[in-house]
Amino acid sequence: MAANGFFWWIGAGALVLLELMSGTFYLLMIALGFVAGGIAHLVGAGLEIELLVAALVAVIAGAVLRRSKLGHTARRDASHDPGVNLDIGETLKVNEWHEGRARAMYRGAEWDIELAPGETEGAQLYRITAFSGNTLVVAAKR
CATH class of the missing domain: 2.40.50.140 (Nucleic acid-binding proteins)
Structure with missing residues (x-):
């Protein structure tokens, strides 16, 4: 799947493009996870470690976004x-x-x-x- 590492970079680019169309920041947080997985691949980590790093970074970035003011849009009548x-x-x-x-x-x-x-x-x-x-x-x- 990520044998040559292009998977991470292509996935990150695709998520950024989808983010531009959706208007939320959550896909951008997942793209950060893909970038972290790509960096883990560059330093020589195995596929399991790459997936773990990508998932952890995406989840942590999503949680930080959710707690920020950007994660809560006030709905006004x-x-x-x-x-x-x-x-x-x-x-x-x-x-x-x-x-x-x-x-x-x-x-x-x-x-x-x-x-x-x-x-x-x-x-x-x-x-x-x-x-x-x-x-x-x-x-x-x-």
Whole structure:
């Protein structure tokens, strides 16, 4: 399998290419294991030692990555994220409420509007705080 050592280098290169397409760093950690196996081959280790070194380096590198901040991506709720919904934070005018719900013109179309928890119907201008499906969730603009 790794009689001439090219297996390790070709495998590492293939994993780096796959990593570029996937966007995670875990394949890169396995590629580091392949590089370590290739180095073990260069220093004259037997196949069993090469495989052991490659596996240990890949597992340790993966564990280190998992514990780093790159291993934990914070999932944010897109309905409240202004980076996803550019309308969050925008202002709109609501003329008439019916039990915490309304219809209002916003960006050239009529939208369903509902009050955010704890908000009252007293204001005229409201700030969009979130989306709930195709309903705008709003809070009174202060």
